[in-house]
Amino acid sequence: MPRLQRLDIDLNAVTSTAELHATLREALGFPNGYGANWDAFWDAISGLVEMPVQLKFHGWDELATRLPRDARLLRQCLDEMKNQYPQLAAGVTFG
Template sequence: MTRLAVVEIDLSEVASASELHRALKDALGFPGWYGGNWDAFWDAITGLVPMPIQLRISGWDALSRSLPADAKLLQKCLARMKSEYPESAADVLFH
């Protein structure tokens, strides 16, 4: 599978966990049956789709304010992937 060089996701307008998962699904190309939860997100990034070389997440401050628990879980999943699967993980920029 070919990895995209850069994927950008704007999360500044996300107001719910379901909107967050929909934005992640659309930007990263998850399959239609993606479950929209953090276990499904982990499964998708580690086995279903190739992660881009760089993932640029904008609107991070807004997401952290509106959905602090989900923002932390997203950050945790991406950091865990970088630790456990460094060769296939994205370099993530939060801004």
């Protein structure tokens, strides 16, 4: 199956860490046993699912205001993937 070219994730309705992880799990197709924490997110994106070529987050600035720690950790995971696994990482746009 070819790699998904673009995935848009709407973060506008996310108001908690649990909602953020649920949104990411559903959008990126994480397995049912996803642990809903940042270590589990890293494990999922770096080995359990195929990331899209392009990933666009909608409502990023609002999310970063509501959940600054989670926004920072999400960005760190995605940046780290780009550094460690550039051929597998998504090009990410924070909009």
